[in-house]
Amino acid sequence: MCGIVGYIGNRQAAPIILDGLAKLEYRGYDSAGVAVFDGSKIHTEKAAGRLAVLEHLTRGGETMPGFSGIGHTRWATHGAPSDLNAHPHTNKQGTIAVVHNGIIENYIPLKKKLEKKGYEFVSETDTEILAKLLDYYYKGNPLEAVTKVLHRVEGSYALGIMFADFPGELYAARKDSPLIVGRNDDGCFIASDVPAILKYTRTVYYMDNQEVACLKADDLQFYSVDEEELSKESVTIDWDADAAEKAGYEHFMLKEMYEQPKTITDTISPRIHENDIVIEELNMSDEELREIRKIHIVACGSAYHAGVTAKYVIEGLARIPVEVDVASEFRYRNPILEQGAMVIVISQSGETADTLAALRESKARGFKVLGIVNVVGSSIAREADSVMYTWAGPEIAVATTKAYSAQLVAMYMLAMKMAKVRGLVDEKTFGSLLSDLRCLPDQVEMLLAQKEKIQHFANRYVGAKDIFFIGRGVDHAISLEGSLKLKEISYVHSEAYAAGELKHGTISLIEDGTLVVAVSTQEDLFAKTISNIVEVKARGAFVMAVTNEGNKAIEKAADYVVYLPETCNWFTNSLAIIPLQLFAYYVALARGCDVDKPRNLAKSVTVE
Ligand code: F6R
Secondary structure, three states: OOEEEEEEEOOOHHHHHHHHHHHHHHHOOOEEEEEEEOOOOEEEEEEEOOHHHHHHHOOOOOOOOOOEEEEEEEOOOOOOOOOOOOOOEEOOOOOEEEEEEOOEOOHHHHHHHHHHOOOOOOOOOOHHHHHHHHHHHOOOOHHHHHHHHHHHOOEOEEEEEEEOOOOOOEEEEEEEOOOEEEEEOOEEEEEOOHHHOOOOOOEEEEOOOOEEEEEEOOEEEEEEOOOOEEOOOOEEOOOOHHHHOOOOOOOHHHHHHHOHHHHHHHHHHHHEEOOEEOOHHHOOOHHHHHOOOEEEEEEOHHHHHHHHHHHHHHHHHHOOOEEEEEHHHHOOOOOOOOOOEEEEEEEOOOOOHHHHHHHHHHHHOOOOEEEEEOOOOOHHHHHOOEEEEOOOOOOOOOOOOHHHHHHHHHHHHHHHHHHHHOOOOOHHHHHHHHHHHHHHHHHHHHHHOOHHHHHHHHHOOOOOOEEEEEEOOHHHHHHHHHHHHHHHHHOOEEEEEEHHHHHHOHHHHOOOOOEEEEEEOOHHHHHHHHHHHHHHHHOOOEEEEEEEOOOOOHHHHOOEEEEEOOOOHHHHHHHHHHHHHHHHHHHHHHOOOOOOOOOOOOOOOOOO
16 A cells, blocks of 8 residues: 655665655555655655656656655555645645655544644645644754654554755654665665665664654664654565566566465475474464464455465364454454464565454454464564464565465464364374475476466456356365456456355356356365356356366366366365466456556555
8 A cells, every 4th residue: 555765865866766666566556756855945746647657757767856855656545546646745835745655544633723724735635634734843853843743643654754954864654554764875765665675775674653763864763753762673684686576477476476386385394394394483382272262363355365265274174163354344343252262364465454453453352363474574473472474575466376375375284283283183194284285386386387278268258247256165265266366457257156155146147158167176075066067057157167186077067177186175275276366367468457456456455
């Protein structure tokens, strides 16, 4: 949700800022803007539309001289995507400029108060309040003005601020929206995410809630909201800048799908010790694991779908009841958490507002929270009692693929560990599960190699209006994810249904030629799913089945079959998702959609 970049140092700021924004465009792409101090005043350029419009306008930043500046790429919340609503926002004189990610919840009363004092507003955004409020409090001391504003505003923010009176300083502040500060010999940076500045530095500082940073070309100070100086440790980023580049692939999504074998390996390998699973980060003894009475999994979107799979796998293997909640529901439904409950939140970004709120709600009630998180140092990673990282590396495409696959295997490992300490799997079964787990990377690779076959099939459904995904048990869980992947990037409407549920209403939507994707990987349910396939076929559906190698019986019922290599019942989602991701990708591609940046979406959803 919105990307922020700032730079102050010995080099021209605008090209560095635009370059950084390009790496953050996945966070929002409704409009973009840059403000730089050009030697005498703050010069602002902004434009509705993709970053490319602003890049064209400023010739990649060349037309904007100056050594300090802030930039923003927007995902609109308050006010339509337009030049006027684009950030940076300024005071009337243009001597204070602000970029903001987050939502100022009390902006209406603040706006009214400022209007009474004679302030006029030109945009519909909540952010403009910040510029005017800074103006109101600014009496020659920027730090004082910033902290006074932070005391007045409610909501979430990551801010980059500049004052024309202090061209040698940039200010940054955050609460509940991510912000990092970087430093090298040439200057200091602010950014919403590491890839934006990785080309320039690996030394970063993760800002905590309600902290303020003052950046200079050769100095960096951190303060509390009460202006007390803080000391902060830097972190060295050890992943490669190439990880955040397309590396010759047409889209980040395709590249990230192809990275899935590695992602799975990176997530499982460090936790497999000889013939055991060791999850040190859990910080839980076997005794504590045995005492868990119930697990609550809370997440959003695809991460929620990983949670749905986990419910089947944990309940099946470890026999612990699991409740899975969409985070935005969990936080407001006064959930019943009883003694012996464990809360697990799953998040790629580690910044999803609803998931973070669910984590806080659980902690406030005295429950320990385990975070399954991809982004190192993110808010969820820092606030959870323990963190199990998914080692997927930076995920840039808005639609998640590799992080989701890493979440799945992380959850399998947890389920296996729990089953083992509870004495529910013997050595032989555990060994066989472990060997199936180890085979997943190669099997995913084999499925990815079938991309042309799936592309060929996808091309037939470019004009489809509705597609249905059906499955039973874990196959229902993967249908949810397959359906989401398709609709978010191709804009083709689709629905996922438990295969047995379709006949309770939705089957009325099946007509001649409607595509139904039936996932059937559970041997004991083959016959049941085949019956459901037959039911939709009788109403004219065209059925693509995704099933296990050897299940030839399905060929009599389905029109088109994709076979998956053999694995155990619990891990089939990791394989079934591959043709579904490829299908979504190729339908979107054939429809001319912007695969990496689907309309209306953003990668990291830091608003409710
Ligand atoms: C879908 C997708 C979203 C995210 C959801 C949660 O492809 O990416 O549904 O899964 O917004 O995001 P995280 O995992 O960052 O909490």
